[in-house]
Amino acid sequence: MRLIDKVTLITGAGSGIGKETALLFAKEGAKVIVNDLNVEAGQQTVDEILSQNGIAIFIQADVTNESNVEELVEKSMDEYGQIDVLFNNAGISGVGELHEIELDDWNKVMNVNINGVFLVTKHVVPVMMLKQQGSIINMSSCIADIGLANRASYSATKGAILSLTKSIQVDYAKYNIRVNALMPGTIYTPFVEDYVSKSKDPEATVNSIKRRQLSDELGKPIDVAYAALYLASDESQFMMGSPFMIDGGVVNGKLS
Ligand code: NAD
Numbered sequence: 001m002r003l004i005d006k007v008t009l010i011t012g013a014g015s016g017i018g019k020e021t022a023l024l025f026a027k028e029g030a031k032v033i034v035n036d037l038n039v040e041a042g043q044q045t046v047d048e049i050l051s052q053n054g055i056a057i058f059i060q061a062d063v064t065n066e067s068n069v070e071e072l073v074e075k076s077m078d079e080y081g082q083i084d085v086l087f088n089n090a091g092i093s094g095v096g097e098l099h100e101i102e103l104d105d106w107n108k109v110m111n112v113n114i115n116g117v118f119l120v121t122k123h124v125v126p127v128m129m130l131k132q133q134g135s136i137i138n139m140s141s142c143i144a145d146i147g148l149a150n151r152a153s154y155s156a157t158k159g160a161i162l163s164l165t166k167s168i169q170v171d172y173a174k175y176n177i178r179v180n181a182l183m184p185g186t187i188y189t190p191f192v193e194d195y196v197s198k199s200k201d202p203e204a205t206v207n208s209i210k211r212r213q214l215s216d217e218l219g220k221p222i223d224v225a226y227a228a229l230y231l232a233s234d235e236s237q238f239m240m241g242s243p244f245m246i247d248g249g250v251v252n253g254k255l256s
Contacts, residue, residue: 012090014041185247
């Protein structure tokens with residue numbers, strides 16, 4: 001029960017890493033606010049938590065829409081009266097070499113992956129400032145630390161999230177709010193399944209992903225959920241503005 005009585009808001013918790021984290025946080029005693037754009041998926045996460053005697057509610061909101069985000073925070077406060085942990089997890093993929101990317105596609109990735117984090121954090125931080133405590137977990141990626149083919153727009157957003165994390169950590173340390181970033185490698189979720197299945201040769205794509213890392217296996221959502229659990233809990237009280245790698249050795253390992 002590492003999160004007993006903590007109110008945790010997770011964006012994009014209807015699928016993949018967000019869903020796994022919501023289930024884990026609930027098992028650890030948290031009250032979980034499950035947000036997603038997709039009503040069916042978000043409600044399904046909540047139903048699974050409730051069936052395991054956990055505490056959760058679903059609030060639909062598009063993280064790129066400021067009035068949706070204001071409502072998300074208001075409803076969360078009406079239900080639980082506080083938000084102790086914010087996990088900015090919602091994100092979308094973007095592929096292609098820079099010269100091939102249409103401006104609309106570029107803007108869409110920027111909008112969800114950066115503006116979404118900006119808006120939700122903007123409206124949650126005042127609640128944390130009042131209570132003089134909080135943990136904000138931002139979803140970056142190990143891609144922020146390396147060059148990877150075909151990911152210009154996506155990597156630009158994840159690099160921005162890492163810089164934003166460090167910068168706002170400085171601003172909010174005085175309110176006892178911690179801000180850290182998760183840096184996963186390839187985690188096998190619907191997000192990656194979709195990318196793999198649409199590639200010309202799915203088997204070759206999986207093998208090329210594996211060649212980047214030291215582990216023989218792709219990452220699983222629970223690998224990232226455990227890292228999020230640590231950042232959400234008071235055990236990580238001395239972690240501030242940190243990038244937290246969960247990448248099977250992609251960034252810091254060398255095969256020879
Ligand atoms: P996923 O596609 O399985 O889940 C993302 C969820 O976000 C979906 O349920 C989707 O409906 C929701 N969402 C999308 N846009 C939204 C919006 N505007 N408002 C609210 N919800 C929205 O993806 P995942 O693989 O679990 O990825 C989660 C996060 O982890 C993303 O930020 C992704 O960039 C990051 N990440 C993933 C990997 C990986 O390999 N899977 C690696 C590094 C970082």
